[in-house]
Amino acid sequence: MSATESGSSGGSGTVEYIQHHLTNLCVGDCDPVTHKAAGFWALHVDTLFFSVALGALIIAVSWNLTRNLNPDTPSGFQNFVESILDFVSTNVRDTFPGHNPLIAPLALTVFVWVWLMNFMDLIPVDLLPAIASWFGINYLKVVPTTDLNTTLAMSLTVFGLIIYYSIKVKGAAGYLKMFLFHPFGKFLVPVNVVMTLIEELAKPLSLALRLFGNLFAGELVFLLIALIGGTLAVGAAALFWFPLQVVLDLGWLIFHLLIITLQAFIFMVLTIVYLGMAHTDEDH
Amino acid sequence: MNITVSLFGQVIAFVLLIWFVNRVLWDPVSKMLEDRQKRIADGLAAGEKGKHELERAKKLAKETLHEAKTKAGEIIAQAEKRASEIVEEAKQDARTEGDRLLAAANSEIDREVNRARETLRGQVADITVAGAKRILKREIDAKAHEDLLKELVTQI
Numbered sequence: 001m002s003a004t005e006s007g008s009s010g011g012s013g014t015v016e017y018i019q020h021h022l023t024n025l026c027v028g029d030c031d032p033v034t035h036k037a038a039g040f041w042a043l044h045v046d047t048l049f050f051s052v053a054l055g056a057l058i059i060a061v062s063w064n065l066t067r068n069l070n071p072d073t074p075s076g077f078q079n080f081v082e083s084i085l086d087f088v089s090t091n092v093r094d095t096f097p098g099h100n101p102l103i104a105p106l107a108l109t110v111f112v113w114v115w116l117m118n119f120m121d122l123i124p125v126d127l128l129p130a131i132a133s134w135f136g137i138n139y140l141k142v143v144p145t146t147d148l149n150t151t152l153a154m155s156l157t158v159f160g161l162i163i164y165y166s167i168k169v170k171g172a173a174g175y176l177k178m179f180l181f182h183p184f185g186k187f188l189v190p191v192n193v194v195m196t197l198i199e200e201l202a203k204p205l206s207l208a209l210r211l212f213g214n215l216f217a218g219e220l221v222f223l224l225i226a227l228i229g230g231t232l233a234v235g236a237a238a239l240f241w242f243p244l245q246v247v248l249d250l251g252w253l254i255f256h257l258l259i260i261t262l263q264a265f266i267f268m269v270l271t272i273v274y275l276g277m278a279h280t281d282e283d284h
Numbered sequence: 285m286n287i288t289v290s291l292f293g294q295v296i297a298f299v300l301l302i303w304f305v306n307r308v309l310w311d312p313v314s315k316m317l318e319d320r321q322k323r324i325a326d327g328l329a330a331g332e333k334g335k336h337e338l339e340r341a342k343k344l345a346k347e348t349l350h351e352a353k354t355k356a357g358e359i360i361a362q363a364e365k366r367a368s369e370i371v372e373e374a375k376q377d378a379r380t381e382g383d384r385l386l387a388a389a390n391s392e393i394d395r396e397v398n399r400a401r402e403t404l405r406g407q408v409a410d411i412t413v414a415g416a417k418r419i420l421k422r423e424i425d426a427k428a429h430e431d432l433l434k435e436l437v438t439q440i
Contacts, residue, residue: 062309153294
């Protein structure tokens with residue numbers, strides 16, 4: 001980084017830029033200075049808006065599709081949707097024991113929704129915040145999955161389903177027995193309780209944090225790449241930094257396309273696996 | 285990255301989305317896919333059945349044709365036999381008729397000959413009587429010599 005006046009101010013500008021991009025549009029109990037959520041009663045409007053909008057997009061597109069479904073000669077988009085459904089149901093069949101009509105739609109929702117929310121990451125980082133600033137909205141975080149609230153919400157929903165089906169399949173007593181006697185038998189009950197508790201709690205936490213971490217880091221890298229063109233490309237230096245930014249951005253974009261798909265897939269598969277574990281009666 | 289009330293908003297959104305996806309996308313499309321699978325299976329089964337049916341029909345047609353051919357051969361043979369029989373019968377009839385005609389003709393001839401002979405005999409008797417008359421220069425009593433004359437006639 002250059003040692004000039006503009007460079008050093010650009011340094012603090014860099015931090016500001018990143019901070020600004022990582023701040024949600026907060027409504028309610030928010031810090032007036034940093035605009036961060038100060039308490040529990042703070043609503044991240046951007047996260048809610050984009051996730052709900054993408055959910056609505058899914059519903060609208062599928063409603064439009066299923067309205068004129070062609071059962072005999074599928075073509076174009078219907079083929080695409082059918083292959084996604086086939087992919088999901090194959091995964092469910094392969095990893096889920098028994099039969100539960102909720103699992104496949106749940107897995108499909110997780111996969112498509114998470115993928116779409118992740119995909120928001122591939123939209124140029126400054127595009128949507130810039131458009132929002134025209135309407136007087138100064139803070140906007142466009143990727144819902146870089147908000148821990150989203151990922152944790154999904155994983156806690158899955159966790160709730162895990163508990164519900166565990167109790168439903170194993171019975172309340174069976175579920176309790178799993179905590180008491182699970183890894184080491186009946187002579188180490190306290191250890192068992194701690195171990196199983198950690199094991200169970202690790203499921204939603206790892207599910208949420210894995211997705212959040214990957215997407216947050218990906219977003220950060222996009223921001224850093226954007227900074228190359230934004231702060232360093234001044235005057236003649238732009239001839240060097242600007243092409244570098246383009247190349248790096250393209251590279252990370254392609255790599256990230258893989259990551260968002262992979263993360264959506266992992267979230268889906270782990271959801272199926274955890275719920276499958278909840279459905280197996282471990283009386284052996 | 286504070287946990288805020290947005291978490292619950294997201295939970296509600298997620299649950300609603302699952303419900304909607306199940307309702308709008310998963311249910312109709314997977315039902316359609318199942319229907320299609322069933323229809324394809326049915327179609328294949330029907331095709332297989334049709335193939336079997338065709339094979340059977342072909343076999344049946346072949347058998348029928350073969351039977352018809354055999355029967356036709358039999359009928360022809362029978363007809364030929366019957367024809368030869370008829371010809372044989374006709375021949376037989378003709379032969380008997382010919383024989384009959386021949387016999388009738390023969391008996392007619394015999395009858396004619398006999399009649400001629402009778403006539404001739406009578407004439408000869410007459411001539412003989414006339415000759416004898418002339419020889420004896422007297423009347424022969426036909427009545428008195430009737431026996432003799434008759435004997436004479438039969439001898440001629």
